[in-house]
Amino acid sequence: MRRITFRASAAPEAQKALQVLTAEYGQHDLASADVVVALGGDGFMLQTLHEIERLDTPVYGMNCGTIGFLMNAYDSEGLLRRLDVAEEEVINPLAMRATTRSGLVEEGLAINEVSLLRAGPQAAKLKITIDGRTRLDELVCDGALVCTPAGSTAYNYSAYGPILPVGSDVLALTAIAPFRPRRWRGALLPKSAVVRFDVMEPDKRPVMADADSRSVRDVITVEIRSEPSIRHRILFDPGHGLDERLLREQFL
Template sequence: MKIAFRASPKPGAQGALKELSGRYGQTPAAEADFIVTIGGDGTALEALHEALTMPAKPVFAMRTDGSVGSFCNSFRTHDLTERLHAASRVQLPVLQAEIEQAGGRSQVLFAINEIVLNRQVFQQAKLKVAVDGEGDPMIINGDGLVLTTPLGSTAFNRTLGGPLLPLGSSLLALTGIAIRRPAVWSPVVLSDHAILDVEVIAAAHRPVQIATTSGTVLNISRARLFRSPDRTVTLLVDREDESLCTPFGRQC
């Protein structure tokens, strides 16, 4: 079995990396059977983004002491091989943002947890939002919006009062950041087939950026957000780790 280890820069994680790589070896990710992370959710997300370029490369995340690691498995060193073979495989959706900047340049970003649209200056953003091109677009005034996958629903989305989505469900959450108008705004649960078209109103005076774990694009004029039709990543879930299963409403 070939394993590529990735670790947080924290001393505890680096010490664990030395122990694990000494016991199991260290293989380049492109040649490995598994990517194993040591740290917290941030380290795991970096590895999942790395796996985007290597289809079907599973990621097994382990949390170290002091890390929240809401989708990480417990840390142990002695039975890693057995755990990797026994773990449940969860296919995670990947969000895609097709972006047009104010100057006309086009870019594409991918996200495994969330896509965040937020204001760049003191003035609140003014956004015209349409879902699946149906009905009248909604005009939203506020600090921004967050489109979240089930994996990302435990993080920033939750601090904003957004819903917790079951891991493995075919759902997305659209949650507002300090929405002023409409006054009746509340978080929305969408099918993962939904397509969001967002236009920035008065972009020159109320600039907006899009941010994901993989990058940030400034001064956008419009964006189309949706689940990527041809990209997924695989997270390995330790069957015995109830602390990971329970928050996502799953039975491992």
């Protein structure tokens, strides 16, 4: 992996790292690059993955942000060696298809999660259907989400959802501040599942949908499924891959 495309967030730390690394290793066009090195935080990593989602180029992140769950530690030295021995994780995004009250259909891809959130003062009412079969007639809540294993430590974890091993062929469906059923905390679904949310009383209880920060307002139905045709290849230093990070997160 000698031909590198460096990409950096607007953060001063990331921009400084960009100058140092391009001076040391050069800068190649994305079309000819063996690897993309993303400099920033997790948000910038997601942005980079979305921007190259139709390519098969692996991405190696270096943390110049805050948490850096998807990133490796920043070090300007020894990058070529680190790339040569890096371990690869492959993840598939979620595909969202949302229909609004006006009949507009919006589509989006999410590496972490697709979430539905109440957009007014009253709780949302959602009907949940899995693979064409109604599983919950009415969930009264602030919202709900479906996440990938890679995204299970993000919003899902904050909503008390389960952490999923990266290699598991499952998705997590998690309620956000559920009121009825009071003790319902979500479900684990096979990766092949097609999840549909129907918004009940959309005029009185408006709901928005969000796929990795791409928002659609006033939705009435949202369908979510895994998208196996898109593969995100993420590189990690040996012993610091997603499986290790997911395991470590559960003991903090």
